[in-house]
Amino acid sequence: MSEAGSGGGAAPPDTAGRGVAVEARELTRRFGPHVALDALSLSIRPGETFGLLGANGAGKTTFIRLVTGFLLPSEGSVSVDGISPVSRPAAVHARLGFVMETSRLYPELRVVGFLRFMAGARRLSGRTRDAAVARVIERFHLESVKERLIGNLSKGYQQRVSLAQAFLHDPPLVIVDEPTGGLDPVQQGEVQDVLRELRGERTVLLCTHDLEEARKLTSRVAVLNAGRLVAEGPTQELLGRDDALSLFRTPTEQTP
């Protein structure tokens, strides 16, 4: 088994500002007899904000874990900028920023301490690290809370911190998993405003089960249902359909 994080090519790529492509070919992932992702083929173009939609358990998080190299595929392949996270995970990690669901942070760390740690973990050091931390603090409006413990922040601020760490190394691809889950409407709006600013700047893969959020933020979407790709196309076209909601229902939930 290859070493996750090894494989060379860890130097920050010069693709920021344009974005990179994400390609999946017949990507399958099984957990014992359960097929979490079934022969998924998908292309995300450089620079687009792409929405991966589906109900809970549809396979969205499994897809993200395969892209980041956290899981290995059972069959098929996935690549970021033409690079496989299986054979060259470090090169893929240098190209992506990953925003997890709210509260997957270190509550015992201060905001600035956490950002310094994440910058160090991205191999930024000295002045480069400090400049990167200062840049994301300013961009995500964290100045007033930078010395506070993450555990004492509101969920909205915690999600901003989560977003900020993903931009420390200025990656050409940002993967955002359920960014507004558990947030109140005001906090949701704040996080969506931040994500809206990213459009066209780099590739964004947004995983959500919130159709309204997908309408506001993405240009193209794919819908997963029970691990299979059931629809793919421009957001307005696909989610504007009268039967859009039926795409999310599992076969047993379909009305006769």
Place this chain on the structure above:
Amino acid sequence: MTALLALIRKEFVSLFGSPTAYLTLTMVALVSALIFFDHLKLYNQILFVYSTPTMGGFSSDAIPDHINLWDRVFFPVMETLGLTLIGAVPLITMRVFAEERARGTDELIVSTSLTPTSIVAGKFAVTYLFVTLMMLVSFVYPATAIERGGIGLQHLAATFAGLTLHGIAIASIGLACSAFASSQLVAAVSGWAVAFVLWDFSWMYPFVSEGVAKFLDGISLHPRYGSFAEGIVSLEHLVYFAGLALVALAVSRFAFDLRRVGA
């Protein structure tokens, strides 16, 4: 190296940002003091009995050889301390990997430039440093006994090395258990169980063949720990502790691979 240093710094902040570290240090300091003074009190009572006129007064000839600071205080204290560490160290190691897994932050740090090997190495290094600090706290009283007993600095160093290596061995076991658990309680209980089983197999010797008994003796913690307390530092015992640490590192690293394949 930048990523590893960042992880080590973060681990220290996380460790001392929780009350567990302070509670464990306090507990070890208190328990080692209690154990020491309890044995010292008993030793003084025995000396008092032998010093009464009917037992020969204060004549040193009247005190049997086996009534000495070494046998009556130092050895029993080290023995009890060794067992106490089996109880205390897993309280520190339980959170190291299990907490990351339960929070889901393992997924976040694996998506950075930190490799699973560097994550495991960084966490082991910080835990070993903390265990060494714990040993310094618990060694104050045995060191006093050694100094007062006129045993010498070399023996003191050997005993401290034995105590530290024993603590590190338990930490290695605890860390390996934590790497496979999502629950800190499961990590702690499994760490205690494995360490207690490995502590001493001598009770099994009457029931097994000579070959099996020899093998069990070879993997027991107690004989190695005991020899350091006697001032004996042998290469064989150093290799044993290094081997145990390496196996624990490899097992913890394997836990990451196991998650990648989804087992």
